[in-house]
Amino acid sequence: MTNYYVNPYVKECERIFPEQGRYGYYRFDMNENPEGLPKSFVDQVLKEITPEFLAxxxxxxxxxxxxxxxxxxxxxxxxxxxxxxxxxxxxxxxxxxxxxxxxxxxxxxxxxxxxxxxxxxxxxxxxxxxxxxxxxxxxxxxxxxxxxxxxxxxxxxxxxxxxxxxxxxxxxxxxxxxxxxxxxxxxxxxxxxxxxxxxxxxxxxxxxxxxxxxxxxxxxxxxxxxxxxxxxxxxxxxxxxxxxxxxxxxxxxxxxxxQKDLVDQMICKQKEGKNYTLDILKEKGYETKDGLGNYIFIKTKKAPKELEKELKEERKILIKTFGNPMLSEYIRVSTGSKNAMEFFVENFLEDDDQQ
The missing domain is CATH 3.40.640.10 (Type I PLP-dependent aspartate aminotransferase-like (Major domain))
Incomplete structure (x- = not known):
């Protein structure tokens, strides 16, 4: 066996990498935009990605x-x-x-x-x-x-x-x-x-x-x-x-x-979606916390890990749970447009209310 050198700090470092295989799921787990940029904008920029550009x-x-x-x-x-x-x-x-x-x-x-x-x-x-x-x-x-x-x-x-x-x-x-x-x-x-x-x-x-x-x-x-x-x-x-x-x-x-108008539009859409989610969950009696970014915390009725598994397997929805005792009673949900959040809330309430 070759006795090659390994940086001891790298050798001892413990890493946990993000879960793979997230394509095809509704992604509310990693603070991404659940819907992404407008397709028309993406298509327009892609026209500029020519063979010469790539070279x-x-x-x-x-x-x-x-x-x-x-x-x-x-x-x-x-x-x-x-x-x-x-x-x-x-x-x-x-x-x-x-x-x-x-x-x-x-x-x-x-x-x-x-x-x-x-x-x-x-x-x-x-x-x-x-x-x-x-x-x-x-x-x-x-x-x-x-x-x-x-x-x-x-x-x-x-x-x-x-x-x-x-x-x-x-x-x-x-x-x-x-x-x-x-x-x-x-x-x-x-x-x-x-x-x-x-x-x-x-x-x-x-x-x-x-x-x-x-x-x-x-x-x-x-x-x-x-x-x-x-x-x-x-x-x-x-x-x-x-x-x-x-x-x-x-x-x-x-x-x-x-495109400042596009930036302003994305900000407004996200705020609308977050406010909608916080308001409707409050009406339903849920304890929530606004993380101040594009995410919120929800104290669930079911055990968070159990709910995470059900949403993923039955509805193809990804959410974030935590092992840290400070957050173990909560799920974290990325926020997006009102349309995206209506979809999440409907599915979340159907699963979490099944006691």
Missing amino acids: IYPEPDRFLKKFSDFIGVGFENVIATNGSDMAIRYLYEVFAQTGKKVVTVSPSFEMYRVNCAILGLQHVPVAYEKDLTVNVDNIVDAIDDDTDIVVLLNPNNPIGFAYSTQETERVIQKAQEKNAIVIIDEAYHYFYDKTFLPLIDQYDNVVILRTFSKLFSMAACRLGVIISNPNIIEYVRKSHLTFDVNAIALKFGERILE
């Missing part, structure tokens, strides 16, 4: 110019990545020393923990309170001389919770004292429209992440953006793969940004 290496600058204009920052403030997953990896590789600490809320987006394990960083999880809120004092107290990175998701995934400007600046200032950067992940920004984007000009240690997987419904294409001051962007650029984001993702991203 050319990706050129992200046109997309980045449109994106920077769209959000109101300079071209020098942005860089595209292969989804937020790759953005996290770059930021950890560039700004965290092996053995140093990364402070996050827990539970949170799993790739923040996973990348700590892969890169030999200490993950410092700050737990939610029993009422599913976050005590920012605990985050501030967790930042010490060994901390290189602090992560805030606004709103957080999977539970929700959003930070005030005062709370966020307290974290940034403490991180600044300890020479750490602060990543503010705004994956769900367009569902919860408060942004901390102005803070990249006020503090030199702030990084914002955005994704095209949620509102923009491009999870399959993998397109994310890092937004920060030019110094941080330049350091990331040096470590960045030459051709990180594929040209099809960039093309769809460009065309979406050109």
